[in-house]
Amino acid sequence: MLKHPAGKYQPFAPVNLCDRTWVNQTITQPPIWLSTDLRDGNQALIEPMNVQRKLQLFQMLVKLGFQEIEVAFPSASSTDFDFVRLLIEQQLIPETVTIQVLTQAREDLIRRTFESLQGAKRAIVHVYNATSPVFRRVVFGRDRLGTIDLAVSAARLIKHLAAEHPETDWHFQYSPETFTATELDFAKDICDAVTEVWQPTPHHKVILNLPATVEVATPNIFADQVEWMHRHLARRDSVIISVHPHNDRGCAIAAAELAQLAGAERIEGCLFGNGERTGNVDLVTLALNLYTQGIHPGLDFSQINDVARTIEDCTQLPIHPRHPYVGDLVFTAFSGSHQDAIKKGFAVQQPDALWEVPYLPLDPADVGRTYESVVRVNSQSGKGGIAFLLERECGLVLPRRLQIEFSQVVQQVMDDLGKELTAQDLWRLFEQEYLQATSPLKYVEHHSSKVLDGDAIAVTLQLQQQPIVIQGQGNGPIDAFIHALGLTIRVHQYEERSLEQGSNAKAVAFVELVAEFAQSPLHGVGIHTNIVTASILAVLSAINRGLQKMAQSQQVQVLQPLTKMK
Numbered sequence: 001m002l003k004h005p006a007g008k009y010q011p012f013a014p015v016n017l018c019d020r021t022w023v024n025q026t027i028t029q030p031p032i033w034l035s036t037d038l039r040d041g042n043q044a045l046i047e048p049m050n051v052q053r054k055l056q057l058f059q060m061l062v063k064l065g066f067q068e069i070e071v072a073f074p075s076a077s078s079t080d081f082d083f084v085r086l087l088i089e090q091q092l093i094p095e096t097v098t099i100q101v102l103t104q105a106r107e108d109l110i111r112r113t114f115e116s117l118q119g120a121k122r123a124i125v126h127v128y129n130a131t132s133p134v135f136r137r138v139v140f141g142r143d144r145l146g147t148i149d150l151a152v153s154a155a156r157l158i159k160h161l162a163a164e165h166p167e168t169d170w171h172f173q174y175s176p177e178t179f180t181a182t183e184l185d186f187a188k189d190i191c192d193a194v195t196e197v198w199q200p201t202p203h204h205k206v207i208l209n210l211p212a213t214v215e216v217a218t219p220n221i222f223a224d225q226v227e228w229m230h231r232h233l234a235r236r237d238s239v240i241i242s243v244h245p246h247n248d249r250g251c252a253i254a255a256a257e258l259a260q261l262a263g264a265e266r267i268e269g270c271l272f273g274n275g276e277r278t279g280n281v282d283l284v285t286l287a288l289n290l291y292t293q294g295i296h297p298g299l300d301f302s303q304i305n306d307v308a309r310t311i312e313d314c315t316q317l318p319i320h321p322r323h324p325y326v327g328d329l330v331f332t333a334f335s336g337s338h339q340d341a342i343k344k345g346f347a348v349q350q351p352d353a354l355w356e357v358p359y360l361p362l363d364p365a366d367v368g369r370t371y372e373s374v375v376r377v378n379s380q381s382g383k384g385g386i387a388f389l390l391e392r393e394c395g396l397v398l399p400r401r402l403q404i405e406f407s408q409v410v411q412q413v414m415d416d417l418g419k420e421l422t423a424q425d426l427w428r429l430f431e432q433e434y435l436q437a438t439s440p441l442k443y444v445e446h447h448s449s450k451v452l453d454g455d456a457i458a459v460t461l462q463l464q465q466q467p468i469v470i471q472g473q474g475n476g477p478i479d480a481f482i483h484a485l486g487l488t489i490r491v492h493q494y495e496e497r498s499l500e501q502g503s504n505a506k507a508v509a510f511v512e513l514v515a516e517f518a519q520s521p522l523h524g525v526g527i528h529t530n531i532v533t534a535s536i537l538a539v540l541s542a543i544n545r546g547l548q549k550m551a552q553s554q555q556v557q558v559l560q561p562l563t564k565m566k
């Protein structure tokens with residue numbers, strides 16, 4: 001990079017529009033959408049689409065609700081020409097849809113374009129020529145008048161050829177290509193000269209499309225340019241102002257949104273921002289940005305994954321995992337604090353209430369995404385995410401303090417493995433840590449009965465491969481079991497819940513014990529169809545986990561009261 005880029009690059013000149021009004025506007029309705037996936041998007045592909053692929057994409061665009069679709073540049077390739085013929089001859093264009101085709105402002109190309117449209121019920125003929133100083137000077141060697149002349153001659157020929165085919169409902173569109181780099185007074189003059197030829201009316205408008213062929217300035221400057229045109233164009237009531245932002249500076253979405261505030265009524269772009277270089281403006285993001293403001297965009301992205309897969313198929317280009325609304329990771333939180341907030345948000349979100357789940361600007365279900373990927377667990381995650389996954393995927397709701405303890409177990413494994421853990425991985429870890437803590441004391445069976453002042457229990461355990469039977473009484477079966485164990489332990493916290501796994505409803509018991517032999521509280525979990533068994537298993541899980549952390553000799557000492565029963 002240059003040390004002093006000012007000698008090579010210059011800042012964009014601001015537009016003299018001190019009384020700009022777009023800053024105080026808000027978007028209250030969707031624009032007219034035009035998809036140029038089959039033209040601008042297609043022109044930008046390494047391998048342009050064949051007729052079958054184009055048809056597949058056309059049909060999807062129709063299904064999504066597009067009413068204007070730029071289907072081809074018929075004079076540029078036989079595939080494009082044939083595709084237009086196929087749509088017309090096979091009557092594949094629904095009543096609600098108007099096809100658009102692009103042509104350069106050249107007589108032979110315009111004639112060929114009209115040939116492709118023979119027999120169409122309705123069509124938009126879109127003609128363009130480049131208007132910026134560098135194109136006039138370097139590419140075409142034409143001055144301002146010569147450039148206007150080119151556009152006007154093309155407009156006249158289009159009008160003439162259209163008149164020869166009154167069976168078609170014709171609509172016309174003109175683009176001053178490279179508009180954003182064109183002097184505004186000249187952009188106005190050339191647009192006015194074209195509309196002077198076409199003589200539109202409020203009932204039969206023309207489209208003036210203002211392309212950011214290359215995005216050269218900040219979106220506020222584009223908005224100023226659009227507002228300037230909106231205020232100065234002749235025959236404004238007979239003109240639809242359209243914009244066609246490209247994304248060279250990465251601001252195409254903002255440019256399109258601000259342009260609407262500034263008077264643009266129509267937007268041309270591609271799904272997921274395919275298109276030349278950095279792409280055309282992404283119509284999906286624009287549409288869903290509107291949706292998240294409570295405005296239906298008039299396009300249906302209820303099954304966004306299907307749309308994405310079709311686009312990837314047709315363009316042979318992958319969609320970035322962080323692409324707004326559609327990327328594989330955009331509804332995913334890895335960070336612990338985000339996961340925690342999402343978990344809390346989901347817990348209170350009511351189905352018909354305003355959407356208020358933190359970190360998720362859109363309910364993934366509205367675009368056909370599942371909640372599966374919302375929380376994923378890696379080394380950045382915390383207890384909230386782990387608990388969320390176990391709850392959502394395994395139906396297991398952990399008490400808060402157990403969440404904290406288990407997250408430390410997970411963190412340890414994560415640090416060792418250094419990779420993401422799935423809900424299944426977490427479940428396996430949970431099983432290993434709590435449910436398979438069956439040594440040195442293993443449950444075999446129990447019998448409980450009611451006695452005058454509570455419950456009596458007899459439990460058979462296995463200790464060092466030998467069965468032992470212990471008996472006790474208490475004010476409930478767990479209390480009776482604790483007494484039977486004869487260890488100095490106290491139940492600090494006990495919770496039981498139900499767990500739906502497959503068709504079996506099971507009980508989960510969680511205990512937190514305070515034991516004389518352990519320095520910190522011991523958590524244990526038991527799962528069984530019988531709640532008393534689940535509770536006994538939970539107590540044993542906690543004791544075993546505590547004992548497993550001790551040296552063998554200390555273990556023997558703690559278990560002395562029980563070994564005597566062998």
Ligand code: KIV
Nearest residue numbers: 128175177178211213
């Ligand atoms: O980007 C552009 O300027 C175009 C025109 C042909 C509208 O695609």
Ligand code: ZN
Nearest residue numbers: 040211213244
């Ligand atoms: Zn373009």
